[in-house]
Each structure stands twice: as C-alpha cells, then as structure tokens.
Amino acid sequence: MNIDKSKVFNFPNKVSAARLVLSIFVCVLIPMKFYWAALILFVLAAGTDWLDGWYARKYNMVTKLGRVLDPFCDKVLICGTFILLAVEMNSALFPWWGKVAGWMAVIVVARELLVTVLRSMIEGAGGDFSAKMAGKLKMWFQCIAAGASLLALAMSGSGTDVPIWLLVTIAVSVWVAVVSTLQSGWNYVVAASGFVLDQVED
Template sequence: MTTAPTTSSAAQPSIYNVPNLLTTIRFFLAIGVVVLLAYQQIWPALVAFSVAAGTDWMDGYWARKYGQVTKLGRIFDPFVDKIIICGTFIALVAIDDSNVAPWMAIVIVARELLVTSLRGMIEGAGGDFSARWSGKWKMVLQCAAIIVVLICLGMLDAPAWLLQVGNATLWAAVALTLYSGWEYILAAARMLRENAKS
C-alpha cells in the first residue's frame, strides 16, 4: 500500500497572492512619493502617498481573512511601511516651509531601526514581538501629519488654522513615535529577563 507523500510546503500559501501584490504596489508608490517630493511635485506626491497609506490595511486584512499570510509578507509589509514613512519625512526635511525639522526625521528613522532590531532579536529567540496599539496609532498619526503638511505645501496660501493643525499633528506624531519606541524597549527588556530566568 502506497501513500501520497506529504510536504510541509503544501500547507504554505503561495507568495504570489493579492496581499504581496498590494505590498509591491505600495513599495513602488513609496519610491514615487520620494522622487516626486524631490522635484517639488506636491499634489502628485500627496495622491501617491494617500493611495499607499490607504491600502496599507488592505493587504493585512486580505491575508488574514483568506489565509494568505506568508513569511515574505510578514517581512516585506513592515519594510515597505518604513520606506514610505521614513522616506517621506526625510524628503520633507529638504522642502522649505514643511516645518519638518531634521531631528524629527532622525527620531522617526531611529525608532523604526530600533524596533526592527528588537523584533528580530526577540522573534529570533522564539518570542512574540507583535505590534502594539501605540505602534499602530503612531503610524496613523504619522500618515495624518504627512497628509496635512503636503496639503499646506500644495496650497498657495494655506489658512492659519490648517497650518496649526499640521504643526499639532506633526508634533503629536513625533511624541507618539517616542512613546511607542519606549514601550517597545520596555517590552523587549521584560521578555529578555523572562528568557534569562527560564
């Protein structure tokens, strides 16, 4: 009696799926945003960024709903998120009247690098370093700040209230970025202590 061979790969979803396609599209949109901002094409950059940010949740939702979560997607999706956020903030530093100071971009990039390193270390040791709500809201505030800043830059004479909203959202995004990073540091330290005791 013969039995059909079983392989672990049969249970793994293909990397050629809708979530990874959406992430790939978002990757090229992220590159496009940075290039457009380098040439002061504010409104096209705003459209590209809005589409990229708006579809960010779609790939994760689709992957979970239809069982298409892949190792590639788990790595590629957050990588693209970091490209579009960090790249856009860095590009805005070079634009006059954006109100994005160099230190703000440094804080945002440093936080992303730190959390990525901590996640790799914890999950490499078998721990669970899933995203926290502060990290998710940080992303929302960062996207909102970028959108408002781009709208203000695109208008010939932005109203004072809109400029104030842009500044407030920008500072709130930076503050939550710092808080989120600190929360991840505490979580990583706690996990490392627990692993050391076990």
C-alpha cells in the first residue's frame, strides 16, 4: 500500500516534531542552568502547540499521526519542565509558596499518564477522546506557571533579585495550574466512565 508522505508528514506534524526537538533541548538546558536559553525555547515550543492545532483544523490536515504526536509533544514539554523545575527551585532560594514543588510535578505527570491510558482505551474502542476546553486551559495555565518559574530562575541565576510580583505570579499560576490539572483529569475520567457504561449497555 502506497502512503502519501506529504499528507502524513504535513506542515502541522512537522511543527509538532519541531516542538518535540525544542522540548528536549529545554529539558537539557534546565539542569545545565542555562535558564535564559531554556525560557526562550520553552516559549517557542509552547507557541507551536497553538500553531499546529489551528493550522490542522483550518486547512483540514488532521491526521492519525498528528492526533498522537501533538499530545505526546505536549507531555514531553510540560512533564519534563515541571519535573526539572521542581528540582531546580528546590535547590534555589525560593519561598515555599512561590515555586514548583515536587508533589505538584507528580500531579502533572500522573494526570498526563492517566489521560494517555484513557485516550488509548477509548479511541481503541472506536470512541472520540478529543481534547476538551478544560484540557486546553490547563495547558495554558501550566505554560504560564512554567514560563514564570523559568524567568525567576534566570533572574536568580544572573544575580538579580526576583521581584515579589514575579513570585506572586508563580504562586498564583502554579496553584491554578494544579487545580485545573486535577479538574481536567477528573473530567476525562467522567467522560471515559460514561463511554464504558454506554458500551456495556449496548
């Protein structure tokens, strides 16, 4: 069977692949304490998350590869960044209320693993498990929290005092990100439960 590579590796999927590469570089740069570079690449990677999805829907370029690649790249970027931020901010002089804690990173990673399992189960059974608005908002809150945290690490690493407004921004965005992560995860569990019950009744 001949496969049209131009349709499989279309522009949105190439953007997603670029995000994966950027995400890996972000995860390499953070423990090396190149925070400014990590921040710039993180912002670029987060921006491509909006670009590939918008382009794929607008020009009808949604593919099976894209449905897998796009969320996978998001998970590498967010989970990797949150794990490394928890490590870096724990060793830095940040107040307990103005940093990403280890347990917060665990919640983020656990939610992503759970949703991945549910998506695989539901779509494997022929159901639809597309991203919901709560999941998209969760991603935005996580990106804001991670970006603000990287900015604080960059300022601290360059010998600049971290302003109180940035610490407050981190605290608010991180807690909102955690709450939205839990809420969106619960929404997916409810949706998956409804699908399973419908399948049993059928």
